[in-house]
Every structure is written in C-alpha cells, then in structure tokens.
C-alpha cells in the first residue's frame with residue numbers, strides 16, 4: 001500500500017516519509033499504418049516535488065487565516081518608497097531592501113475592483129478549479145500592482161467591485177485559498193470552505 | 197511611475213558589422229513521430245549549407261561557437277538536450293550553450309549569436325533552435341507550458357498559460373477594441389490571412405483556406421478569442437549562420453545568398469503581469485509624447501501604460517533596435533516583417549508596441565490592407581507585408597525555432613529567393629504535402645530591409661531582429 005509523501009523540516013533539514021515516486025512499466029509505441037513497427041516507448045513517471053515558500057510563507061499561511069498580506073517599501077531613500085506590492089514581494093524591486101509586511105484585507109474589502117478578466121473554458125492537466133474558470137485581475141486603491149486571481153461567484157465585468165474570500169476550511173496552502181466574489185455577496189451564498 | 201536611467205536606455209552598439217549568411221529549417225508539423233529531434237536539426241543545418249552551395253562538412257569548418265535555443269526541457273524529457281544536438285551535429289570541441297526565454301527563445305538565440313560575432317569572440321556562429329511538443333497529450337502540454345508562469349502565484353490557477361495572457365487580451369479588446377464587432381472581424385481577418393499564406397509555404401502545417409466567418413464560428417477558447425485565433429503547437433527546427441564580414445564574403449562567394457547585415461536587440465518585462473507598474477511610454481523615433489496626451493480620453497481605460505494592453509518588452513526591443521540601425525518609421529523603412537502572432541489580438545498589440553501604428557490604432561494596419569502581400573483594397577503591393585510565412589498561426593510555433601523561422605523567412609525575401617525555396621516541387625513532395633494549384637509567389641519585390649519580433653508569453657522577453665541589404669543601410673556606422 002503506497003503512502004502520500006510527507007515532509008517536515010527538523011533541525012533545518014527536510015525529513016521525508018512515504019512514497020515520492022511510483023514505478024510504472026514502459027510501453028512500446030507502434031506504427032498502426034506501417035506493420036506495427038516500433039517507433040518508441042512511453043515513459044511513465046509520477047513524482048512528488050518539495051517546494052519552499054521561503055519569505056512568502058507568511059502570505060500563504062495568512063490566507064488560511066482569512067488575511068490578505070501585502071508588502072511595502074519603507075526605504076526613505078527609494079523612489080518606490082511607500083509603494084504597496086500585491087503580489088507580495090519580499091524585497092522592493094527598486095532598492096532591494098526588505099519590504100514591511102502589511103495587512104491589506106480591509107483595503108481589499110473596501111477598494112478592490114476588477115481591472116480585467118477572462119472566462120476560460122480550457123485547462124491544463126492537474127487543474128483543480130471548476131470550469132469555466134473566471135480569471136480576474138484585481139486593482140486596489142494605493143497599491144501599485146494588479147493581483148491575478150479568480151472569481152468564485154458571479155460573472156466578471158471590468159470595474160466591478162469585489163471582495164476577497166478565503167478558504168479557511170481545509171485550506172490548500174496555495175494561491176487557490178484566495179478568491180473573490182462580487183462585493184454585495186451575502187456570506188451564506190459563499191461556496192463550501194470559503195469565508196470572508 | 198517607474199523610470200529608466202540613461203544608462204539603461206543607451207543605444208546598443210556592435211563592435212563590428214555582423215552578417216546573416218544563410219539559414220535553414222526542417223519541416224514543421226503537429227507531430228513528427230518518425231524523427232528524433234536531432235534529425236530535424238540536421239535537416240535544418242543541411243538546408244543552410246545547401247543555400248550556400250556548400251556541403252555540411254564544409255560549412256562546419258567555419259563555425260566557432262554554437263548557441264542552442266530550446267525552451268522546454270520537460271517537453272523533450274531531456275535536460276541538456278543542447279548537448280545531445282551539439283554532439284549529433286558533430287560540432288565538438290566547440291563551445292556551446294543553451295538559451296531559454298520562453299516564446300522568444302529563437303530570437304534570444306540569435307541575440308547571443310550576433311553578440312558573439314560583434315564582440316570579436318567568434319567569426320562564425322551557429323544559432324539553432326527547436327522544440328518538440330508532440331510527446332505529451334495536449335492537456336499535459338498545457339500544464340508544462342503553464343510551468344513557465346509563476347509556479348506559486350499563477351499556474352495553480354487552471355494550469356493554462358493561455359488564461360494568463362488572455363486577461364490582457366480582454367483588456368485590450370474592451371479598451372482599445374471597444375468590444376466592437378468590426379474589431380472582432382478584423383482579428384478574424386488576421387487568422388484568415390495567416391492560414392491563407394501558410395498554403396504557399398511547404399514548411400507550414402497550418403495551411404487553411406478559410407473565411408472570417410469560419411474563424412468566428414470556431415470553438416470559443418476564451419471569449420472573444422476562438423480556436424482559430426490561436427497559434428499552432430509544433431515540432432521542428434530552424435538555424436542561422438551568423439558571421440563577420442570576411443567570413444560572410446567567403447561563405448557566400450558561390451551562392452545566391454547575399455550576406456545581410458543583422459542586428460538583434462532585446463527587452464523584458466515582469467513574468468507576472470500582476471507585477472506591472474505604471475510608467476511613461478518610451479517613445480519610438482516616429483512618436484511624440486504629445487500624441488499620447490489624450491489616449492485615456494480617446495480610449496477610456498487606456499491611460500495606464502503599459503497596463504495590461506501594451507508589451508513593454510516589445511516596445512523596448514524596438515526602442516533599442518530602431519536607434520541602433522537608424523530606423524525612423526518602421527512602415528516606411530522596412531519592406532517585410534514577421535511578427536509573433538501567438539493570438540490574432542497579440543499581433544495587433546505588437547503593431548503598436550513596435551510603432552507600425554500608434555497605440556490604440558493597431559487595427560488600422562490590417563484594415564488599411566498595408567499588412568498584405570497584395571493590398572486587397574487596391575490590388576497594389578501592401579505597404580509593409582507581415583507574416584507571409586503564415587506566422588505562428590499558419591506556419592508553426594515550435595517555440596525554440598519560431599524566432600529563427602521568422603528570420604529565415606524575411607531573409608529569403610531579401611535574398612530574392614522566396615519563390616525558389618517555397619515553390620520547389622520536390623520540397624512539397626518530400627514533406628508529403630500537396631502544392632496548391634493556386635500557389636502564389638509571395639516574394640516582396642525589391643525587399644532591402646526587414647524586421648522580425650520574437651515574443652515570450654505575457655511579454656516577459658521580446659527580441660527584435662533587423663536585417664538589411666548592406667547596400668541599403670539607413671545609418672552608415674550602424
């Protein structure tokens with residue numbers, strides 16, 4: 001019986017437990033139009049990768065707690081001083097000083113609106129979002145960038161006011177824990193797992 | 197507002213003249229199950245030698261450094277695939293290196309190759325690019341392409357790169373296209389044009405005789421973009437040989453290929469469009485700041501630059517390239533261009549980024565008929581024909597090869613060999629394709645200067661390659 005690969009950090013090292021890959025048989029590829037001659041082989045593979053969020057870990061942890069964190073350059077000598085970055089940037093892109101972490105949940109609730117969107121009927125392998133996917137980019141007052149995310153409820157329109165929702169029940173600890181709904185959406189109509 | 201320094205905006209300079217002396221390419225197709233990638237690369241290399249009337253061994257003797265453009269290691273499931281190709285081409289012990297810049301990989305490969313010659317390090321360089329996108333099913337292919345987006349902030353959302361670009365298309369569609377049905381038809385016209393020109397290109401695998409209505413009826417991918425608005429996914433290889441002047445003269449002495457001066461410039465912009473910040477529009481030589489003063493009034497929502505509607509990287513590649521070579525007005529100064537038409541709408545966005553039309557007015561390049569080989573409104577030659585190869589929509593998009601395929605194509609016009617190369621009956625036959633009865637010679641008569649633009653995804657990397665007949669330069673010391 002295989003077991004999902006699990007990882008902890010202990011004594012500053014990764015500790016691995018369970019299965020991180022599965023062995024499967026290569027299969028021949030043959031030419032149906034040409035006497036079933038050999039063309040090649042399949043190469044099946046199923047691997048689990050390990051990935052650190054590094055300095056962004058606090059952002060992803062906070063989503064599961066219903067908070068949207070951003071960062072801000074507070075270097076008085078930087079031209080970008082006072083700029084708020086969402087996506088969360090660990091370092092200021094101009095002066096490379098470490099940014100301050102700011103909670104912008106309230107700012108998002110009050111000022112978020114759709115800058116642009118796309119309703120996409122296709123997806124790639126390993127997609128977990130329901131289709132069609134309503135991709136949106138969200139702009140905020142006094143934030144210098146435009147966050148990419150997805151709309152959970154309703155149909156997107158440019159300029160529409162939206163507010164953030166968070167997957168606080170069974171979080172995935174990925175960017176999918178953050179989504180958006182029209183600003184006037186009542187709490188009881190949020191999909192399962194999500195809360196304001 | 198962010199600003200760029202004078203040092204950053206310095207006009208690039210090559211230390212000596214650099215020449216494109218020949219180029220070659222393989223057949224392109226959605227799948228090529230009976231050939232390994234190196235077989236395709238050898239096909240491309242042999243063609244490059246043949247255009248110089250040299251044997252491959254003769255050409256190889258001149259090569260000093262090799263640059264290999266290959267974007268997605270995981271598509272080919274071979275790390276250091278460049279080393280495999282290098283070995284199979286028998287080019288040891290020459291120094292070689294792989295280049296990766298998403299969709300712009302082919303252009304970036306030429307960029308490196310040109311600089312190696314310009315600096316004096318090498319007198320003759322091979323730039324070879326390829327991609328093999330047929331060895332995984334389409335949804336896994338989409339997953340792999342989405343790996344080029346930010347793995348934490350973007351790709352978990354749908355694992356579909358098209359979606360990450362498409363939000364920008366939507367913004368352009370609504371702000372500058374004003375969501376007009378007439379603009380939608382103009383976009384469809386681009387698809388008709390590129391699939392149509394592909395019919396005369398034996399290398400192409402997207403040849404189709406279709407109408408605007410066929411495009412508008414094709415399956416929706418991401419409203420307003422439909423299946424026929426999108427580029428192909430392809431397998432194939434392309435190469436170019438870049439030289440200094442004495443080597444170029446020697447290599448071409450028995451050939452119809454006149455060595456062409458080549459310049460390549462590059463720009464970049466945020467991998468995540470979400471990180472874009474506002475700035476003033478970097479102006480091209482044919483623009484003034486005052487002409488954009490009312491852009492936001494003329495096109496409500498269009499006042500944020502580059503916002504989600506422009507590609508800064510393309511703008512900057514042109515900014516460097518035009519100043520480097522003395523180009524003032526691309527429509528006047530170039531005779532033929534190849535653009536990175538990943539989607540019909542990104543083609544229009546690029547017209548503006550490279551100054552073929554001002555921001556907001558890209559559609560006019562198509563609607564005026566200027567972009568055609570023969571202007572459908574006047575029956576006269578188009579002012580600046582684009583993508584006569586069929587482009588990425590009609591010819592191919594084998595990522596690492598695409599930027600080199602474009603340069604191959606514009607070079608055949610400058611050499612005056614377009615009809616010979618694309619009309620050759622044997623080539624059609626060898627590729628298992630039927631030469632259409634209405635095959636048309638698309639040679640741009642008297643072409644002396646040309647441009648190609650190679651572009652990565654959401655605009656993270658863009659290169660501009662400029663070719664000129666050395667007897668028709670715009671700037672003596674370029």
Ligand SMILES: [Zn+2]
Pocket residue numbers: 073074075078079080081092093094095096097
């Ligand atoms: Zn700073």
